[in-house]
Amino acid sequence: MRRVLFTLVLAATLLSGPLARAVQPDEMLSDPAMEARARAISKDLRCLVCQNQSIDDSDAPLARDLRLLLRERLVKGDTDAQAVAFLTDRYGDYVLLRPPVRPATYLLWFGPFALLVVGGGILLWRGRRGSAGAEALAPPLTAEEKAHLAMLMRDEDEGKGRP
Amino acid sequence: MRRLMFLIPLVLFLGLAGWFGVRLKQIDRGDTPDRLPSVMIDKPVPAFDLPPLVDGQPGVASAGLADGKVRLVNFWASWCAPCRSEHSILMRLAGQGVDIRGIDYKDKAADGQAILARDGNPYAAVARDESGRTAIDFGVYGVPETYVIDRQGRIRYRQVGPITPQDLQNRILPLINELSK
Numbered sequence: 001m002r003r004v005l006f007t008l009v010l011a012a013t014l015l016s017g018p019l020a021r022a023v024q025p026d027e028m029l030s031d032p033a034m035e036a037r038a039r040a041i042s043k044d045l046r047c048l049v050c051q052n053q054s055i056d057d058s059d060a061p062l063a064r065d066l067r068l069l070l071r072e073r074l075v076k077g078d079t080d081a082q083a084v085a086f087l088t089d090r091y092g093d094y095v096l097l098r099p100p101v102r103p104a105t106y107l108l109w110f111g112p113f114a115l116l117v118v119g120g121g122i123l124l125w126r127g128r129r130g131s132a133g134a135e136a137l138a139p140p141l142t143a144e145e146k147a148h149l150a151m152l153m154r155d156e157d158e159g160k161g162r163p
Numbered sequence: 164m165r166r167l168m169f170l171i172p173l174v175l176f177l178g179l180a181g182w183f184g185v186r187l188k189q190i191d192r193g194d195t196p197d198r199l200p201s202v203m204i205d206k207p208v209p210a211f212d213l214p215p216l217v218d219g220q221p222g223v224a225s226a227g228l229a230d231g232k233v234r235l236v237n238f239w240a241s242w243c244a245p246c247r248s249e250h251s252i253l254m255r256l257a258g259q260g261v262d263i264r265g266i267d268y269k270d271k272a273a274d275g276q277a278i279l280a281r282d283g284n285p286y287a288a289v290a291r292d293e294s295g296r297t298a299i300d301f302g303v304y305g306v307p308e309t310y311v312i313d314r315q316g317r318i319r320y321r322q323v324g325p326i327t328p329q330d331l332q333n334r335i336l337p338l339i340n341e342l343s344k
Binding site: 048049061062065066069088089090091092 | 201202203209269294295296299300301302304305
């Protein structure tokens with residue numbers, strides 16, 4: 001019985017996680033389609049107070065104000081892009097959790113791939129030089145060297161018996 | 164060439180250490196990573212017209228900010244602890260004749276009035292932004308924030324967080340002097 005209860009409580013806890021949201025019922029729009037648009041937009045907008053949360057997730061008062069403002073803009077007939085532009089006009093690209101692709105952000109967007117290409121290139125280049133250079137770097141021993149080596153090996157063998 | 168390869172880590176280290184040194188100096192001068200650039204810089208103040216907080220003083224409106232005088236617009240609140248630490252600096256600035264307009268952000272009127280009555284009122288005029296919408300139009304993240312407004316009513320500088328004596332000496336006062344010329 002206890003086990004069942006425990007399981008039920010655990011399941012309820014786990015399942016209620018996604019339901020616990022910062023968006024309060026009184027903020028929501030009556031039109032479900034428009035509310036869905038507002039939710040989608042606000043998931044990509046940064047809460048400027050907490051900075052690593054979206055305004056959809058944040059309980060900060062400013063995030064709530066921005067959510068309400070966003071909904072107001074949508075009700076007034078703004079397109080998604082216009083509503084977002086209203087905020088970037090005031091807070092800059094920083095409010096966007098997904099930075100726009102433009103020359104100033106090329107490094108951000110394409111930098112990792114450039115590093116991958118450079119790193120991969122270096123590995124390939126080294127690998128090729130390594131296998132090609134193995135013979136080039138170590139030419140076969142001359143007769144003189146072989147004789148010298150044989151002598152050293154013999155010395156080594158003879159030396160084994162010594163204290 | 165190959166013999167000098169061992170120097171690569173040293174060179175990388177020196178480069179990194181040099182960069183850290185430069186950043187430490189910049190942070191010393193107040194250029195901290197949390198100092199976010201404002202997109203409002205060089206733009207006219209957003210349109211607003213807010214009611215007064217204190218009896219006998221006018222409110223604050225964008226129309227009055229482009230009359231040929233350099234000003235500070237300071238967003239504050241009675242519930243904001245950093246604003247209290249900034250207060251003495253504002254009082255000193257007001258004493259030196261700097262025109263500061265205050266905007267009491269999302270505050271109860273009685274609380275805002277009480278704190279000005281207790282600690283002193285550095286503002287030439289102070290208004291209430293109960294909804295916080297004017298603050299959003301300015302791009303305010305949180306109180307306190309202070310804006311330097313030039314003679315034409317354009318925003319020229321934004322201070323995020325309380326004004327420190329260093330900010331005052333290194334940035335705000337020189338800018339006010341330059342804009343007032």
